[in-house]
Amino acid sequence: MVSYPDSQGAERSLAIRRPPSVASHSSRASTVRRHRPHRSLFGGTSIQPQNEFPVFTHTGDVEIVIANGRKEERYLLHKLILTQCSGFFEAGTSEEWANAGEGGSAQNQNSAVQARIPSSAVALQKKRWRYELDWGQNGDVPMLVQKVGLSLTAQTIFGGDGPPPAQPPPLRNKPPTPSTGFFRTMANFSSVQVTTTQADPDERVFRDYDNMFRIFYNYPPTLDPISIGKAYVGCKSLLHLADMYDALEVVGPRVDHHLLRFQGRLWKEIARFSPSYLKIGYLARSKAIFAEAMVHVVGQWPQDIDQLRNQVPDAVLELIEDKFDEIDELKAKVEGKLFRMTLTTSRGERVTPSNHWLAWLAISLFRQWLAENTTPPPAPILKSPRHPGSRNGETLPPAPPPIFNTGRIFRLLGAGGSAYLGHEECKRFLKTHPGQYYDRETCRKFERSVEELKNKARDIVKPLMRNFLELDLGSQGGGLPYLTCTRIEPQDFPWDE
Structure with a gap:
């Protein structure tokens, strides 16, 4: 047009x-x-140099080239912005870096470049840096590599004096990865683009670098606003890239803002994949996401230990262990109060078998139920099999016992009512005693004593029933099978140390 x-x-x-x-x-x-003839985004004989993101022709001094042989993206950005946002660029463009290593050859190359620049253009010359993405070998993480010794004029990126641009690397034999399709990250992108009929297998790398640079210049990243699963994948990939370039302080808040826009859906996803979101929350320095995931992880600990060991810093694991120990101590205190709980007679005396046999039976039933449900089951006594399981000629170790979590039991105690020790269970218990204890009136008196015990127990377990989640537990079908009373204090966040 x-x-x-x-x-x-x-x-x-x-x-x-x-x-x-x-x-x-x-x-x-x-x-x-x-x-x-006017400039066309689809090609043409006349190209007007732009001075806006991602190519600041007149003011940019750091050229970044990301190419894989099929596609090429070029950026001409500002050293000031890059060094403020990334420790990688702050070190790479520093005088210490320039004077180290190939400093002597760099000065010689710079002199050769200056000799080719007309005297009238010397005033326009300024220091330039150039980075190219090195894809490495199979399995290596792509990384920007600085091309040392290029002192260029402002015309170099579009032609003119200066050394010729490096040729793009050859096509890499890399297996294609799943992708939802090819898309451009910027509508006004004027850099060289090699279009293909199919999505580029390295599209995620191009997208992550573009999102990181967009955030540096206060543009919103192109992350999925509808599918929280796709948004999680994009945010995770972007955060790992920002971690490589020491830019989490700048990129993290943008990721945090994008994920928090999902609101209720985000809290449900954290409940399902709490270890994964704990890592995301730590990298993004998101207090809301980190605290929400931490409550779930501590409540189920040590169920998720294999997903977090060697995946998060030791400070995070230490915080989990400390919070888990705090809950364990609180549960021990509550259990002690529950086992010491008793009833009194009409004269204010403690119930014993001699002064109120039926009420004493109710206390015995409650304590027996509590002991059975708060104590791990004994290990089964089985004979050694004649042919133990083996793999590749090696005997397999026995499977670890399932993790015993008493959170569900304390939730039943906190609910009270018919959630446990209901009418049928009381009736079955009374049937085990002589006949005079199993009539309708006796059963009603026995159930009243049990109900009195339940009410006392509900008050005792209140400290364990506190909920520090943003998640609406009503949407979880009556609650979670573990405790959610872990509270993350402002001084607990490991990145504030």
Whole structure:
């Protein structure tokens, strides 16, 4: 699509009185501009240099090239912005880095470049840095590598004096990865683009670098706003890239903001995949996501230990262990109170078998139920099998016992009512005693004693029933099978140390 200049504006410019030579020159220039072909995003013979993200032709001094032979993206950015956002660029563009290693050869190359620059353009010359993405060998993490010794003029990225641009690397024999399709990250992207009919297998790398640079320049990253699963994958990949370039302080808040927009759906996803979101919350320095995931992880600990060991810093594991020990101590205190719980007679005496046999039976039933449900089951006594399981000639170790979590039992105690020790269970218990204890009136008195014990137990377990989740537990079908009373204090976040 071709646009045309404003004819009224052209007439106003001709109406200004000028010396004849200037007026005639302006008239000819207007005529030339009227018929000059305009720049097209789809190619053309005339390209107007831009000075906006991602290519700041007039002010940029750091050139970054990301190419894989099929596709190429170029950025011309500012050292000031990059060094403020990334420790990697702060070190790479420092004087210490420039004077180390190949400093001598760099000065010689710079002198050769300066010799080719006309004297009239010396004033426009300035220090430039150039980075290219090194894909490495199979399995290596792609990383930007600085091309040392390039002191370029402002025209280099689009031609002119200076060394010729490096050729893009050859096609890499890399197996294709799943992708939802090819898309551009910026509508006004003017860098060289090699289009293909299929999605590029390295599209995620291109996207992550573009998102990181967009965030550096205060543009929103292109992350999925609808599917929280796709948004998680994109945020995780972007955070790992930012971690490589020491830019988490800048990228993390953007990721945090994007994920928190999912609100209720985010809290449900954290409940399902709490170890994964704990890592995301730590990298993004997101207090809300980290605290939410921490409550789930501590409540189920040590169930998720294999997913977190060697995946998060030791400070995070130490925090989990400390919070788990705090809950364990609180549960021990609560259990002690529950086992010491008793009833009294109408005269205020403690119930014993001699002064109130039926109430004493109710206390015995409650304590027996509590002991059975808060104590791990004994290990089964089985004979050694004649042919133990083996793999590749090696005997397999016995399977570890399932993790015993008493959170569900304390939730039943906190619910009270018919959640446990209901009418049928009380009736079965009374049937085991002589007949005079199994009539309708006796059963009602026995159930009243059990109900009194339940009410006392509900008050005792209240400290364990506190919920520090943003998740609505009502949407989880009556609650989670573990405790959610872990509270993350402001001084607990491991990145504030």
